[in-house]
Amino acid sequence: MKDFTPVNDVPDLTTSSPSVVTDRRRTSERAGVRCESATWQGRPVFLKTLVFDEPDTRARFEHEGRVACSVQHALIVSPLGRLDQTLVFPFVPGVTLRERLEAGPLAPDEATRVAGGLAAAVAALHACGVTHHDLKPENVILEGSRAEFDAVRVIDFGMSHATRLPLDIHSGARMGTPHFMAPEQFLGVRGDPRSDVYSVGAVLFDCLAGEPPFQDALGWLSGLNDRQVPLPGPRALHGVLARCLSRDRAQRPPSAAALYTELSAARRALGLTPLPDLSDWRGQCR
Ligand SMILES: Nc1ncnc2c1ncn2[C@@H]1O[C@H](COP(=O)(O)OP(=O)(O)OP(=O)(O)O)[C@@H](O)[C@H]1O
Ligand SMILES: [Mg+2]
Numbered sequence: 001m002k003d004f005t006p007v008n009d010v011p012d013l014t015t016s017s018p019s020v021v022t023d024r025r026r027t028s029e030r031a032g033v034r035c036e037s038a039t040w041q042g043r044p045v046f047l048k049t050l051v052f053d054e055p056d057t058r059a060r061f062e063h064e065g066r067v068a069c070s071v072q073h074a075l076i077v078s079p080l081g082r083l084d085q086t087l088v089f090p091f092v093p094g095v096t097l098r099e100r101l102e103a104g105p106l107a108p109d110e111a112t113r114v115a116g117g118l119a120a121a122v123a124a125l126h127a128c129g130v131t132h133h134d135l136k137p138e139n140v141i142l143e144g145s146r147a148e149f150d151a152v153r154v155i156d157f158g159m160s161h162a163t164r165l166p167l168d169i170h171s172g173a174r175m176g177t178p179h180f181m182a183p184e185q186f187l188g189v190r191g192d193p194r195s196d197v198y199s200v201g202a203v204l205f206d207c208l209a210g211e212p213p214f215q216d217a218l219g220w221l222s223g224l225n226d227r228q229v230p231l232p233g234p235r236a237l238h239g240v241l242a243r244c245l246s247r248d249r250a251q252r253p254p255s256a257a258a259l260y261t262e263l264s265a266a267r268r269a270l271g272l273t274p275l276p277d278l279s280d281w282r283g284q285c286r
Contacts, residue, residue, distance in 0.1 A: 009066065009069075010065040010066060010069050010079055010081055010082045010087065011069075011080070011081035011082070012081060012082060013080065013081035013082060013083050013088060014082075014083055014084060020040075020041070021038050021039070021040050021045075021047070021083070021086075022038065022039045023037075023038050023039040024036050024037075024038045024047070025037045025038065029051065031052075031057065032050060032051060032052030032053075032054065032057035032061075033048055033049065033050060033051065033052075033057070033061060034047075034048070034049045034051045035047070035048055036049070037091060040080075040083075040088055043090070043091075044090075044091035044093070045080070045088050045089060045090060045091050046088075046089040046090070046091045046092070047086050047087070047088060047089070048061075048064075048086065048087045048089070049085055049086040049087075050085040050086075051085075053085070060158060061087075063157075063160075063162075063165065064087070064156075064157045064158045064160070065079055065082060065087045066162075066165060067130055067157040067160045067162045067165065068087075068089075068157040068160075069286065070128060070130060070162060070164065070165075070285060070286055071124055071125055071128045071130055071283050071284070071285060071286070072283055072284040072285075072286060073121060073124040073125075073281075073282075073283030073284070074150070074281070074283075075117055075118075075120060075121035075124070075150070075152045075153060075154060075281070076121050076124065076125065076153070076154045076283065077089055077090065077092060077141070077153050077154065077155045089155075092141045092143050092153045092155075093143065093144065094141050094142045094143045094144050094145045094146070094151070094153075095141070095142055095145045096137060096138055096139075096140060096141055096142070097114065097137035097138075097140040097141070097142055097203070097207070098136075098137035098138045100137075100142055100145065100147060101137055101206060101207065101210060104210060105207065105208055105209060105210035105232070106147055106207045106208065108208065108233050108234050108237065108270060108272075109267075109270075109272050110147040110148075110207070111147075111204060111207035111208050111233065112204070112237070112263055112266065112267050112270075112272070112275075113147065113148055113149040113275075114140075114142070114147050114148070114149070114151075114152060114203075114204075114207055115200060115203060115204040115207065115263055116149050116260065116263050116264070116267075116275040116276075117148070117149040117150065117151070117152030118135065118140060118152055118154065118200050118203060119200050119256050119257075119259050119260040119263060120149075120152075120256075120260060120275075120276075120278060120281045121152060121154045122135070122154070122193075122196050122197075122200060122256040123255070123256035123257045123260060123278065123281075124281070124282060124283030125154075125196070125256075125283075126193045126196070126255065126256050126257075127282070127283065127285070128162075128164075128283065128285035129162055129163035129164050129285075130157075130160055130161070130162045130163075131160060131161045131190070131191050131192065131193055131195060131196055132154065132157065132159070132160050132196050132199075133159040133160055133161060133185060133190070133195060133196070134156060134158065134159035134160070134180075134199075135154070135180060135196055135199035135200060135203060136177060136179070136180040136199065136202075136203065137180075137203060137206060137207075138156075139154065139155050139156040140152060140153065140154060140155070140203070141153040141155060149275065149276065161190045161191040163191065177212075177217070178217040178218055178221055179202065179212035179213070179214065179217045180199045180202040180203060180206075180212060181195075181198075181199070181217070181221065182194070182195035182196075182198035182199065182249070183198075183220075183221045183222075183223070183247050184249060186218075186221040186222060192249065193255060193256065194249040194252050194254070194255075195249075196256060197244055197252050197253055197255070197256060197259050198244055198245065198246075198249075198252060200244065200256065200259060201240070201241055201243075201244020201245045201252075201259075202244070202245065204237070204240075204241060204244070204263075205231070205232060205241055205245070208232040208233035208237070209232035209233075213229050213245055214229060223247070234270060236266045236269040236270045237266050237270075239262075239266075240253070240259070240262040240263060240266055243262075244259065257278060260275065260278050261278075263275060
C-alpha cells in the first residue's frame with residue numbers, strides 16, 4: 001500500500017498578512033501562466049499567476065504549487081505562499097545555468113560542484129516522494145551567478161510527480177526540450193527517480209561540453225538513433241556520465257544519492273575536494 005500522507009496546501013498569504021505587490025515586471029507568459037518579478041512586503045519576489053483559468057491549466061498550476069511547497073531544502077525554491085491565483089516565490093538573484101553556459105562550458109571543478117548541488121537537491125526531492133521530471137539548465141538558477149554547490153537553486157515543478165498527491169499530471173502539452181529527458185519519460189513512464197538521475201547526467205554533460213548529449217534527441221529517445229556520443233571532460237567523469245545516460249534505467253546509478261557518491265569519488269580521483277557530506281544537506285518533507 002502506498003503511504004498517502006497528504007501534502008499540505010500552499011499557505012494563503014491573503015489571510016495571514018496585509019499584502020501589497022509593487023514593481024511588477026512581466027518576464028514571460030506561457031501555457032496560461034504569467035511570470036513576473038515584483039516586490040511583496042518590501043522583499044523581492046517572483047510571481048507565477050494563473051491567467052487562463054481552464055480546468056487542466058488550473059489543475060497543473062495547483063499541482064505545481066503544492067509539490068514545490070512539499071519539500072523544504074536550501075537548494076530548492078519553494079513558494080512563500082499564494083495570493084489568490086498567484087504563487088509567490090522568493091526572488092533568486094543570479095543567472096540560470098542556461099544563461100551561464102551560453103558564456104561557455106564550465107571547468108570540471110565547477111561542473112561537478114553544480115552537478116553535485118543538483119544531485120543533493122534531487123536526493124531531497126526523492127526522499128519526499130517527488131520526481132522533478134524537467135531538470136535542465138533553464139530550471140536551475142545559480143544564486144549570485146556563482147557556479148558553486150551551494151548556489152544551485154532548483155525551480156519549476158510544472159512537470160513533477162508526487163507519490164503523496166493522487167493527481168498525476170502528465171503534461172504532454174508543456175513538454176519542452178527533449179534533450180534532458182530520459183528515454184522512458186518519452187514513453188510516458190512517470191515517477192521513476194532514475195529519470196531524474198538521467199537528467200542530472202545530461203546537465204553535467206552540458207556543463208562540460210557546452211551542449212547537451214544528443215543533438216537528435218527525439219531520434220535517440222525513441223530508439224531510432226543509437227549513436228553513442230563522445231563524452232566531454234576528463235576520463236575520471238566518463239564512467240558516471242555514461243551510466244547516467246544509459247537508455248536502460250537499470251544501468252544508471254540507482255538513486256540521486258548513489259549518483260552523488262559517484263560524483264564525489266570522481267572529484268577525488270581528479271585531485272579535487274570531495275563534495276560535502278550529503279547528510280548535512282537533507283531536506284524536510286511537509
Ligand atoms: N524564484 C525565482 N527567482 C528569479 N527568477 C526566477 C525564479 N523562478 C523562475 N525564474 C526565472 O523565470 C524563468 C521561468 O520560470 P519557470 O521555469 O518556473 O517557469 P516556466 O513554466 O518554465 O515558464 P517559461 O516557459 O516562461 O520558462 C526561469 O527560467 C528563470 O529564469
Ligand atoms: Mg522552466
